[in-house]
Amino acid sequence: MGLFIHIHLIAAIAWIGGSIFMFVLGVTLLDKEKQKQVYPHIGPIFGYFELVALLILLISGTVMVVNDGLLQALFSDSDNIIVQTLRKKLFIVAIIVVATIIHFYIAFRTNGKERTKMQNIISRGSSLLIFFLNLFVLHYAIVIRSML
Numbered sequence: 001m002g003l004f005i006h007i008h009l010i011a012a013i014a015w016i017g018g019s020i021f022m023f024v025l026g027v028t029l030l031d032k033e034k035q036k037q038v039y040p041h042i043g044p045i046f047g048y049f050e051l052v053a054l055l056i057l058l059i060s061g062t063v064m065v066v067n068d069g070l071l072q073a074l075f076s077d078s079d080n081i082i083v084q085t086l087r088k089k090l091f092i093v094a095i096i097v098v099a100t101i102i103h104f105y106i107a108f109r110t111n112g113k114e115r116t117k118m119q120n121i122i123s124r125g126s127s128l129l130i131f132f133l134n135l136f137v138l139h140y141a142i143v144i145r146s147m148l
């Protein structure tokens, strides 16, 4: 087992653990006044924490793909089941990255301010999407590992 899978796993724990914690906070902290007290403080810290975790995942994942000689296989017409599953995982990761950029853009522009209804819908929708897609990424990562 290499160094990068260890780094990748720690970052995955931080990234997914963080999103599960925020999901729990979102469904339990319903009082608007308490939300106004908590989110402006916790939001930026959580944001940077998650950003670092995602960057580490992307970098360590890319290093492993290159080191394992999978880069060419990914862009070939290979129908190897591991390559196919990795493609599915990376496709979902790409959606997560786009949803994260949208979520961060709104979060940083509106932190501590009143949000419009549309900003609220997009912000909550993207975080819910990231939360559920993470579970699929985790599933595919486990499937890949079990086939190696």
Ligand code: HEM
Pocket (backbone or CB within 6 Å): 005, 008, 009, 012, 015, 016, 057, 058, 060, 061, 062, 064, 065, 090, 093, 096, 134, 137, 138, 141, 142, 143, 144, 145, 146, 148
């Ligand atoms: C949201 C982003 C990601 C999450 C949550 C994630 C999660 C994981 C997890 C949990 C494992 C370990 C699976 C196991 O040991 O059972 C893993 C392995 C791996 N990931 Fe990721 N990953 C992410 C992004 C990426 C990206 C962007 C790449 C490549 C560009 C990548 C490539 C890999 C590779 C090559 C392995 C090693 C396969 C193995 O040896 O098991 N991952 N990932």
